[in-house]
Amino acid sequence: MEFSIKSGSPEKLRSACVVVGVFEQGGLSPAAETLNQAAQGYLADIVRGGDMDGKPGATLMLHRVPGLAAARVLLVGLGKESELGDKNFRDAVRGAIKALSERGIAEAGLCLAELPVKQRDPAWAAEQIVLVAADALYRFERMKSKPETSGKSIKKLALVVAARAGVASAEAGVARGQAIAAGVNLAKDLGNLPGNVCTPSYLADQARAMAKSRGLGVKVLGREQIEKLGMGSFLSVAKGSDEPPRFIVLEHKGGAKKQKPVVLVGKGITFDSGGISLKPGAEMDEMKYDMCGAASVLGALQAAADLKLPLNIVGLIPACENLPSGRANKPGDVVTSMSGQTIEVLNTDAEGRLILCDALTYAERFDPACVVDVATLTGACVIALGNFTSGLLANDDALAQELLAAGNEAQDRCWQLPLFDEYQDLLKSNFADMANIGGRAGGTISAACFLSRFTQNYAWAHLDIAGTAWKSGKDKGGTGRPVPLLVHFLAKRAAG
Numbered sequence: 253m254e255f256s257i258k259s260g261s262p263e264k265l266r267s268a269c270v271v272v273g274v275f276e277q278g279g280l281s282p283a284a285e286t287l288n289q290a291a292q293g294y295l296a297d298i299v300r301g302g303d304m305d306g307k308p309g310a311t312l313m314l315h316r317v318p319g320l321a322a323a324r325v326l327l328v329g330l331g332k333e334s335e336l337g338d339k340n341f342r343d344a345v346r347g348a349i350k351a352l353s354e355r356g357i358a359e360a361g362l363c364l365a366e367l368p369v370k371q372r373d374p375a376w377a378a379e380q381i382v383l384v385a386a387d388a389l390y391r392f393e394r395m396k397s398k399p400e401t402s403g404k405s406i407k408k409l410a411l412v413v414a415a416r417a418g419v420a421s422a423e424a425g426v427a428r429g430q431a432i433a434a435g436v437n438l439a440k441d442l443g444n445l446p447g448n449v450c451t452p453s454y455l456a457d458q459a460r461a462m463a464k465s466r467g468l469g470v471k472v473l474g475r476e477q478i479e480k481l482g483m484g485s486f487l488s489v490a491k492g493s494d495e496p497p498r499f500i501v502l503e504h505k506g507g508a509k510k511q512k513p514v515v516l517v518g519k520g521i522t523f524d525s526g527g528i529s530l531k532p533g534a535e536m537d538e539m540k541y542d543m544c545g546a547a548s549v550l551g552a553l554q555a556a557a558d559l560k561l562p563l564n565i566v567g568l569i570p571a572c573e574n575l576p577s578g579r580a581n582k583p584g585d586v587v588t589s590m591s592g593q594t595i596e597v598l599n600t601d602a603e604g605r606l607i608l609c610d611a612l613t614y615a616e617r618f619d620p621a622c623v624v625d626v627a628t629l630t631g632a633c634v635i636a637l638g639n640f641t642s643g644l645l646a647n648d649d650a651l652a653q654e655l656l657a658a659g660n661e662a663q664d665r666c667w668q669l670p671l672f673d674e675y676q677d678l679l680k681s682n683f684a685d686m687a688n689i690g691g692r693a694g695g696t697i698s699a700a701c702f703l704s705r706f707t708q709n710y711a712w713a714h715l716d717i718a719g720t721a722w723k724s725g726k727d728k729g730g731t732g733r734p735v736p737l738l739v740h741f742l743a744k745r746a747a748g
């Protein structure tokens with residue numbers, strides 16, 4: 253979809269549809285009031301008549317409103333005037349986009365970027381409009397034999413700002429939104445692809461293609477090279493499957509040569525059956541999404557490259573399947589990680605940490621400014637935080653604060669859980685340096701404790717996206733999270 257910025261009076265906008273916000277209890281947004289004046293009170297009459305309650309995201313389409321250049325006016329509800337926060341704003345944008353797309357309207361002007369959203373500015377609003385619109389219009393039909401949606405879709409959206417002075421900030425927001433939305437869509441696509449298509453080799457091919465199109469450095473290690481590095485923990489998971497593992501290294505060199513890189517690590521289990529500790533059958537199909545950490549790292553790197561962020565960034569992706577077989581990990585097996593620490597595999601379904609730990613050790617060779625790993629790591633995180641908020645655990649409080657702030661800015665939020673030393677005892681093993689599980693209680697924390705033993709030499713944070721990376725039920729599909737969070741984090745770092 254194409255975005256443009258237009259400045260000027262909304263009543264003069266030549267368009268199939270001009271979209272303006274109205275509040276609960278009849279208040280009109282500034283743009284709606286301008287239209288109302290041009291239409292001699294027509295809009296205020298309609299709102300007074302009760303046809304539009306102003307609830308967030310509610311819509312009312314009006315045709316041939318007198319005095320206006322546009323063919324239609326779409327009123328969209330913003331909620332209470334005193335409560336125009338992030339959620340009501342996003343709900344309104346989503347409602348407007350849905351109303352336009354349901355009617356097959358190909359082109360419209362949105363007067364929403366300059367609404368007074370609490371503590372936000374027009375650049376933020378413009379970015380959010382792009383992100384919410386892209387999310388609302390996303391479809392995944394690559395595996396259908398013929399397309400299901402009609403060809404009629406929104407082709408052009410203009411963000412209308414009142415004066416020329418507003419154009420530059422709206423443009424900046426749109427540019428950032430488009431780069432993030434493309435990264436989100438990439439992450440959604442990779443997540444939605446089935447496990448028989450999106451294999452470790454497929455992820456590697458995607459990384460190579462992205463490196464080529466964006467001018468990134470790329471290296472893909474196969475089984476032998478992974479063995480040579482001594483990644484015994486990663487390989488112990490990979491060896492249960494006939495599908496060969498891949499270790500992907502991507503580099504965006506946007507910063508000065510001597511600048512230490514930010515390293516992003518993404519869990520790339522392209523299917524998690526649980527292994528010998530087999531998962532129950534119900535909803536096991538959703539374990540194709542167990543590579544969403546990897547997908548978000550790819551999406552974030554693509555956006556960083558598109559935005560030409562002046563920052564050095566490394567992406568590391570250990571990718572393999574977790575399947576049961578005659579060569580698979582067995583409960584009780586002891587494996588040796590690249591760090592030299594030994595691990596007793598008490599549950600083969602706690603495989604994410606087994607592949608991440610070796611990637612975290614590998615990260616040391618980049619002398620990182622910090623390392624952030626992203627993983628669909630624990631079902632416990634879904635119980636703790638539900639599906640709106642990602643889990644955050646860190647050995648460095650400043651880094652944790654940066655990620656919390658980035659998540660808030662991007663409306664892709666995370667929440668910190670503790671990594672107190674007391675929890676480390678949960679990982680005691682009678683037979684190895686540590687066990688790979690710590691029991692049911694505090695499962696997200698003990699998983700992060702496990703990772704923390706491989707991150708002693710740098711500032712590190714871990715995002716558990718088990719509850720946020722995809723949606724279940726009738727709207728089943730990848731969300732592309734936490735690409736927006738990661739891009740905001742990187743952009744802030746790049747800005748110094």
Ligand code: BES
Nearest residue numbers: 599601602603628629630631632689718
């Ligand atoms: N990929 C799963 C985590 C997961 C489960 C994410 C459900 C989203 C929804 C991970 O590999 C796993 O199986 N974790 C186990 C750990 C346990 C055995 C300690 C879990 O959470 O049950």
Ligand code: MN
Nearest residue numbers: 524601602603
């Ligand atoms: Mn598992």
Ligand code: ZN
Nearest residue numbers: 521524542604
């Ligand atoms: Zn898993």
